[in-house]
Amino acid sequence: MSRASFTTNSSSSESSSEPDAEVYAEQTRRTVLLGALVTTACLGCSAHAGANEDPPGADERPQKGDVLVFSEGDKEGKPITAADLPAGGPPLHAWPKDPNTSVVRSGSRLNEILIIRLDPAELDEKTRARAVDGILAYSAICSHAGCPVTAWVKSDVGDKEVFKCMCHNSEFDPRAGAQVVFGPAPRRLAALPLVLADGSLSVAGNFTGKVGGAQPG
């Protein structure tokens, strides 16, 4: 993600003067060093965005009993209820929130969640068993290289809508446990068990599986 700041230059032999070559080599060395520093710094930031300012618990993974709140839009920070979820999608983006301390666990981007409501008849057996009234939650972080999964679009390989990561076009089917149906992602998105009580959604347990991709994120 932060690799755009890392510049490479492959043409090196057109200028023949030795001083120029030395200057060029020194400039290249500085560029590479600067790029490495920026890349390292950004990867650290993305793993714990604002970690120094976050209250305790903000970067902990979702805990049993956490409520789910909007992570964006007009209702940012407000609890998500079943009534907020349009039948058949698109998904809402959410953070878990500790109901005792009111800490929103937005200190790690790995905590962002996709919540979607689907027709239970469309779900495979295992996914239906985990759904509450057709509502499912998955990690919003792609299992390929850790980009956020942002799109809900018709699949390249079918006629249904799927979660899509626009970084390298991986697609995940939420009706089948968010398994990969297209693209380079090596594994499904982690699922997050939910409970529904009085219309409010909360976390019932840990993520099922590894969250995120091969790169730090």
Ligand code: FES
């Ligand atoms: S990071 Fe999602 S497809 Fe590559």
